[in-house]
Structure formats: C-alpha cells, structure tokens
Amino acid sequence: MAKTKFGRFLKKTAVAGAVVGGASVAVCELAFEIAMTSRGMKRRLNTITLEPAELEYYKQHPEEIYDTKIWYDCTPHEDLTLVSSHGENLYADFLPSLRGSHNYALCVHGWTSCTKNMSNQAKHYYELGWNVLLPHMKAHGKSEEKVVGMGWPDRFDVIDWISYVVNEDPQANILLIGSSMGSATVMNVTGEQIPQNVRAAIADCGFTTAWDIFANTLKERVHLPKEPLMTTMRLVTWLQAGFDIKKDSPIDQIRKSRTPTFFFHGEQDAFIPCEMMFRLYEAEGCEEKGCLPIPDADHTEACTAHPELFWPAADEFVSKFIDFNA
DSSP states (O other), rough: HHHHOOOOOOHHEEEEEEHHHHHHHHHHHHHHHHBBBHHHHHOOOOOOHHHHHHHHHHHOGGGOOOHHHHHHHHOOOOEEEEEEEEEEEEEEEEEESSOOEEEEEEEEOOOTGGGGGGGGHHHHHHHHEEEEEEOOOOOOOOOOSSSOOOOHHHHHHHHHHHHHHHHOOOOOOEEEEEEEEEHHHHHHTTOOOTTTEEEEEEEEEEOOOOHHHHHHHHHIIIIOOSSHHHHHHHHHHHHSSSOOOTOHHHHGGGGOOOOOOOEEEEETTTSSSSHHHHHHHOOOSSEEEEEEEEEEOOOOOOOHHHHHHHHHHHHHHHHHTTTOOO
C-alpha cells in the first residue's frame, strides 16, 4: 500500500513538474519573441517619424526645430556599410565634422531604440565640431540580424567600427558613449583589446549583467518568480541567440578595462536600478573614472532631465583625455 501511494505521489509530482516546465518554456519563448527578436523591436520602437512635407519644412525653417530627433532627421548624414569580422553586414549613420576634426563620438543606442534616439548625444558632439558615428545594433534599425545581442556579441561589431574609424583616420580620438543596452555594449567593448585611439567612455544607465536585468524585470515589472523562469530563459536565449546571459557581464568586462570611463544613471530609473551604477563604478578597473546619479531622471533620461548637470560633468571628464579642438 505504501509503495502504491508513493508511486502515485511520484506520478503526480512528475506530471506537475512537466506542466510547470512546459509553462515555463512557453512563457520564456514568448518573452524571447517580444524582447529579443527584430520583429519585437519593430513593434516596440518609440521615436518621432516625420512626414516628407514636415521634413522639408523644418529643413527650410531650422530656427523652429525644438526636438533633437527632428534635428537629427534634418542634419545631413552618410549611410555607412561595413562587413564585420564575422562576415555580417553592419550599418551606421555618420555625421562628418564640418571642420575636419580628428575627434569621433561613437554613440551606441539601447534596447528597442534606434540611432535617432541618440540624437541628444549626437547633436552635442556634432555642434562641438566632432565626427559622430552611430551604429545600428543587432536586430535594430537597418541591422539584418534577427536576434538582439544585449550588448554581448554586439561588442565585436563596435570594435569593427572602431577599426574602421582608425583605418580611415589614424589620428582619430574616439569617445564611446552608450545608453542602456548601448551602455552595456560600451562597457563590454572596453574589456577587450582595443586600439589606443579609444580615449574615454561614457556609460549611461547600463546594467551589471544581462542575467541581473532580466531577473529584475521579472521581479519588479512582471511580478513573476525568478525560478524556474530565469534558468529557462537562459536556456532559450542560448539556443535561439547563441550566447549565455550570465556571461553577458559588463561588470566583469570593466574589471579588465583600461579606458577612462564616466558613469551616469537616473536616480528614478524604473527599469535598470540606479544602484547598479555604483556597483559598476566600484568594479571599473581604470583609475580614471567618475560617476554621477542624476536626480528626477528615469531610464535613459539623464542627459535630458538635467542637461546642466550631465554635460558639464561629461565634458570636464572627457576633456582630460581628448583635446576638444583636435
């Protein structure tokens, strides 16, 4: 009798486990489709798109441009294409300096975003007379990739763009500046062997690891238990995207970094907790580093909520390593 009851218990446990496991896989596959594919990115993209007549109007009346995204659309730029070291086609927008500068701001956008959404950063450095290069991240914008890289495989794409700049201009002074996933990408880049032309980096609202940000999203935004979903999501991402979300670790990368880096983060960031910035700052391996929490700023809003705090701090730090008039 005892054996029969125990057998029934095992059977029920196995069935329950199968149900929970199957549900976990289904949830994670749906989450992957929404959050990690080019189809999901197209559905979630949020930016201003001008009609042709509006674009022509603003080009004729630049004094009426009130939004940096409109400025971005109205500013002439080149469409660059590069075959990556992995044989993929890479795409970027390039705003060449009007004064022939050797300074380059390489601006890296975030998750569900696009090059235009880095318009605040692009406008700042373009108006300083710099060249500005903005890559289209994996599965975003013009990218032909189908799966988001969360800053991990993307680091090699950015390194390819760095090599492109240096080949075109051996005297190049390069600043890396990234926002959100773009910030994670920048940090991941600085942990690799990169040309000395990369003088400094700005990491705005970046995350410590992809695992951490996925787990935080489950807890704070979706209100679901961490397990077994996180382990299942790790497996799904590995099978579908080819990388491990635990190894996508900007905090480990910057421990190896020798690139001077300044960290910003909005104190009211509801997506990536501001406390991650302090952990990243402490882990940063380069002696030349800084950090500044921005009050009242939500996610990716640090340079727009308080530009009077963000840009003086950023420019003071970067000017230690790059002559702004070069």
